[in-house]
Amino acid sequence: MTRYDYKVVPAPVQGRKARGVKGAESRFAFALECVMNDLAGDGWEYVRAETLPSEERQGLSGRTTVFRNLLVFRRPREDEVEAFAPRLLDPPKEIPVLDAARALKADDGRDARSGQDARFEEGEAKAVPEAAGSDAPEDAVGTEDAAVEQDREAPSKS
Structure with missing residues (x-):
């Protein structure tokens, strides 16, 4: 100005x-x-x-x-015309937090920001098996029937 x-x-x-x-x-x-x-x-x-x-x-x-x-x-x-010397701003630097998140994602396949498993795409509905002590049968994992069956069995255990 x-x-x-x-x-x-x-x-x-x-x-x-x-x-x-x-x-x-x-x-x-x-x-x-x-x-x-x-x-x-x-x-x-x-x-x-x-x-x-x-x-x-x-x-x-x-x-x-x-x-x-x-x-x-x-x-x-x-005095202001002589003192006015515009300079270009430095380009933005990489944010180290994002680099760490990318490295974590590459290591274990999980998205570090959301905690979701990045190995599966959004359209796929695959369930990851629970801990080793799960009562659900191995062949029923990932189906709706298995989830309903687990819900029915849960009250009887207590």
Whole structure:
């Protein structure tokens, strides 16, 4: 974002005589042109003209409001233009936690983030046998009947 210095100067109130410039309007325009060209030579860019109120003393204790015509100019700050040196940000580095999770997944086939067995795809419904002391028959593991049968046997054990 460019920052600017501003300069406000009073607009000329009278025209300026010059060779070939005739009439009040032309003289006034020439005076305005001279002010603008002088400031442009110093690097100031014309922005706009403003008419603003100004309070002035009148007599011993009186005040009156007078409207002033002003010309507004701006130029970029020299110190900030020289100091502005953009640089590219460094690319993001690998996150070591993700590398450890990938290594764990490659070692035992489990997804370290979710704890699910990554060896089986989502569409497959394969059950992993429980601990060695399971009461379910070996051939019934992975079927719905075996799960229902295990649920029925569980209350009778206690």
